[in-house]
Amino acid sequence: MPMYKVKPVSPGDIKIDLPTCMYKLPNTHAQGMNCGEHALQFTSNEQQRLPEILRKEMDHIRKDGDDDDDMNGEVDPALKALEERQDEVLRRLYELKATVDGLAKTVTTPDADLDASTLSRGPAESVFRGTADLDSLLGKDLGALRDIVINANPAHPPLSLLVLHALLCQRYQVLSSVHVHSSVSVVPPPLLSCLGPRHIDSYARQRFQLGFTLIWKDVSKLQMKFNTQSMCPIEGEANVARFLFRLLSAEPQDPLAATQMDCWIDTAVFQLAEVGSKEHAAVLRSLNSALGCSPWLLGQEFSLADIVCACCVLRAGQTTSAAANIQRWLKSCQNLGHFDCVNPLLQ
Template identity: 60%
Template sequence: MSMYQVKPIYEGGIKIDLPTCMYTLPNVHQLQAASSCSSEHAPQNGAADPEVRALEARQDEIMRKLFELKAVVDGLAKTVATPDADLDLTVSSCLGSPSPTAACTFSGTADLDVLLGKDMGALRDIVINANPARPPLTLLVLHGLLCQRYRVLSAVHVHSSVASVPPQLLSCLGPRHADGYARNLFQLGFTLIWKDVPKLQMKFSVRNMCPIEGEANVARFLFRLLSPGPSDAAPATLVDSLVDTAFFQLAEGGAKEQAAALRALNAALGRHVWLAGSELSLADVACYCCAVQSGAAASAPANVQRWIKACENLGYFSRAKLQ
């Protein structure tokens, strides 16, 4: 019915025509549509109103800044506000970026979102407390591999419980980054804190997990961020056995235990290019670092010497030599 359509009524026998609009309410939606269509500011050819576009752009910018702020707050919570990561001196900070030309390839490359879940706007921080009296060489090598696979924001700190730290330990994660950085540009945060602790500790999510203790256990965690490892039980058990050999015999054992471990490695390397087969694994990283740190590599048999040179030809193993 039209807004101005008339409707006859009868009063006292006399016919009276009154506009319908006098006793019916107009359709508000139709009025708005008509008004919008007749407005001189109406969008043409389906284009959005410039004011609406400006409002949307402003909202997107606000959301981006909120995500950045969330990342900064999460990073502070994970590295400063926790009892096991109290810092009193920031020594160096650096960033790593993936290097496709020098990256080490693994048959099953890990995906952070699959392993750790998606976390919009927040950097995934790895915080490690280590004693400078025994630097975690395995973790330094794995850090180099992580930098080739992910965008890593790295930092080294010194805790007040440590009187002094050699210069090579202050730069063990790479050169200091001179420019400013935004945490949201990175996938992983890797913070190494030189602290007087009896055993190496690592926290990944300080609110949801207990610390992981021991260099071997932390190395297993970090390597899974690079590769899920063998899916079959037998190869996976072999890698675990070799990692235990590295830390319990090569690193902590006496001369006889070290010699026995080197003989076992020599036999394995007579059958394969790498310790656990045809592909580099955590066993190679752990055994190399422990052999170098303990001095056992100096008296290694022929196959082990050849394998040591093959490891050193991969640039990231150089981080295990801090002298």
């Protein structure tokens, strides 16, 4: 039995129209409303198309302003200020979009860090004067920096890649950085600065064309990653050197010269750098004989064969005891200025 009973304060059949939201907003597209009554609402899809929406809205405002100008013969100062403010907002939005796209490319690249530093440019003029278009070489990729990530063992520094890195810097705007993987405990200081000092604009990735990241890591074979979504890793210093050399658009057009270049590269990597004294001496004799007929290994043109072979000879440390033709050739390579970046690593 209840203690007491309260009579209802309102009729039981009353109907209340409850709202579906906390408050209502006027329709922004209704006719007869002024700009002050507009309250824009964007869905998730519209937020992604914000620059396009703002541009269309601005075109509509400008059209209305042109109609008013035709009737009155003068420009409303408030409308002019609104146009200038809208142009500035659109400019900043496009810059922000380019920055976000660049950061997204970095995050999806394995072993790459957001910190970046660049290299010092070589003092000598590049011998490769051909024109190169990255869109034609690597495919069109708008709004993102093309990142080249290389994992190398500090016990065997890839000298030829450092030389190619210096050549790439003379051709493109390159954003470079050096990192140390957790698998490596100690790295000599020259290896940490082999790509040059930190660039003051390293935070603005959209200002560069290429990203060159060198990671000192405990790996058995050098590995390069470029496009992780549609390209498998490239292994071996010779193969990576070929890839980087193609970015310079300096490959021999003659099939015979291209074959000779590949033969010298394979000979240097597999016989001059990794085998015993007998094979090493035989390769040096062949090298001295070829250089006795021409200034460079392919004749009158400096090529990737000279870069790779010279780096292998310099790494072996037998430059003083080498034959006369080899010593002359090494001096010619040094005079180009492209090998200045590897000299600190040879001391």
